[in-house]
Amino acid sequence: MLPHDKLFIPGPVEVSEKTWAAFSRPLIGHRSDDFKKLYRAIHPKLQTLFGTKQPVFLSTSSAWGVMEASIRNLVDRGVLCCMCGAFSDKWFDVARRCGKKAEPLEVEWGKHIDPKEVDRQLATGRFDTVTLTHSETSTGVMNPLPEICCVLAKYPDVALIVDTVSSFSAVKIDMDALGIDVMLTGAQKALALPPGFSLFSVSEKAFTRAQKVPNRGFYFDFLEFRNEQAQWMTPSTPSIGHIHALESKLDEIFEEGLEARYARHASTNALVHDWVCRTGFEFFAEEGFRTKTLTCVKNNKGIDVLELARRLRQKHHLVIDPGYGKIRGQTLRLSNMGDETEETVAHLLNCLDDSL
Numbered sequence: 001m002l003p004h005d006k007l008f009i010p011g012p013v014e015v016s017e018k019t020w021a022a023f024s025r026p027l028i029g030h031r032s033d034d035f036k037k038l039y040r041a042i043h044p045k046l047q048t049l050f051g052t053k054q055p056v057f058l059s060t061s062s063a064w065g066v067m068e069a070s071i072r073n074l075v076d077r078g079v080l081c082c083m084c085g086a087f088s089d090k091w092f093d094v095a096r097r098c099g100k101k102a103e104p105l106e107v108e109w110g111k112h113i114d115p116k117e118v119d120r121q122l123a124t125g126r127f128d129t130v131t132l133t134h135s136e137t138s139t140g141v142m143n144p145l146p147e148i149c150c151v152l153a154k155y156p157d158v159a160l161i162v163d164t165v166s167s168f169s170a171v172k173i174d175m176d177a178l179g180i181d182v183m184l185t186g187a188q189k190a191l192a193l194p195p196g197f198s199l200f201s202v203s204e205k206a207f208t209r210a211q212k213v214p215n216r217g218f219y220f221d222f223l224e225f226r227n228e229q230a231q232w233m234t235p236s237t238p239s240i241g242h243i244h245a246l247e248s249k250l251d252e253i254f255e256e257g258l259e260a261r262y263a264r265h266a267s268t269n270a271l272v273h274d275w276v277c278r279t280g281f282e283f284f285a286e287e288g289f290r291t292k293t294l295t296c297v298k299n300n301k302g303i304d305v306l307e308l309a310r311r312l313r314q315k316h317h318l319v320i321d322p323g324y325g326k327i328r329g330q331t332l333r334l335s336n337m338g339d340e341t342e343e344t345v346a347h348l349l350n351c352l353d354d355s356l
């Protein structure tokens with residue numbers, strides 16, 4: 001049998017035996033009472049995690065499905081895409097491919113989005129939608145979400161879409177209090193579920209907007225999701241295994257406690273940060289704007305990052321990421337999200353020391 005190489009890349013992350021066991025439970029019909037009971041049972045927990053009273057939807061797609069859906073459901077006049085790395089940059093590309101009028105608000109990779117710049121752009125009146133990536137997984141930047149939400153509050157006709165794929169459930173994000181109109185996340189990041197499934201929630205303002213936007217399609221139509229959720233169902237056959245796994249994961253999350261979960265992500269992240277300083281590396285993301293779920297390490301020492309990743313995998317069966325897209329080899333990314341503890345992250349760092 002092949003060795004089990006444990007993933008410390010920023011998604012997909014390691015999936016526990018317990019989660020896999022829940023994932024492979026016997027199937028139930030998606031129009032059955034058992035399914036409705038399952039959806040109804042997990043829903044309040046999902047609302048708590050999202051910080052919302054709005055319905056939370058289950059999408060059988062990777063996060064990009066819901067990202068594209070958000071554009072198709074909300075953008076009418078024009079969308080401002082806040083771009084600071086590979087994922088946030090992609091939003092702009094997707095908006096254009098959907099035939100929408102999109103404009104970039106772009107900063108250098110490693111930098112954060114300045115709320116004042118968002119304000120300046122929205123004041124032009126050209127936009128009815130903004131896309132923002134909370135935790136930019138390619139660069140390790142965490143954007144100042146509360147400050148950006150304060151700016152949006154000045155523009156009640158503008159809808160805010162927030163990609164929380166690599167921060168959801170690891171960092172507290174209150175959708176309703178912040179005034180977020182679409183908040184979305186994927187299964188394979190901090191939730192530590194298998195990939196191919198997403199969660200999202202939609203504000204009343206966004207539903208009202210969607211009603212007026214033509215060509216929403218069917219699979220990702222927010223209004224279809226809302227109608228079906230009212231009966232504890234999904235528009236089409238969902239990945240039922242994911243929902244069983246999610247139920248199991250939610251039990252774990254609330255057993256641990258949300259505050260303890262946020263604190264665990266902060267402390268494991270701090271361990272990696274200490275390691276970066278101790279080994280003489282630097283951070284790719286600017287100070288004060290670093291995410292808590294992964295670390296994007298700048299290869300200021302000019303080591304062969306791909307060779308390091310190879311050695312770590314061969315000898316220790318641990319997998320790290322040698323940098324995303326145009327910063328491959330110039331950075332390495334270490335994930336601390338999901339089920340990782342101080343013990344497992346310390347083990348990763350010891351093995352890295354050994355492989356350096």
Ligand SMILES: *Cc1c(COP(=O)(O)O)cnc(C)c1O
Pocket residue numbers: 011062063064065087133135136137163164165166186189195196
């Ligand atoms: C991983 C990631 C995505 C893409 O998710 P998929 O599941 O591959 O569609 C989008 N945004 C961010 C910030 C991510 O980290």
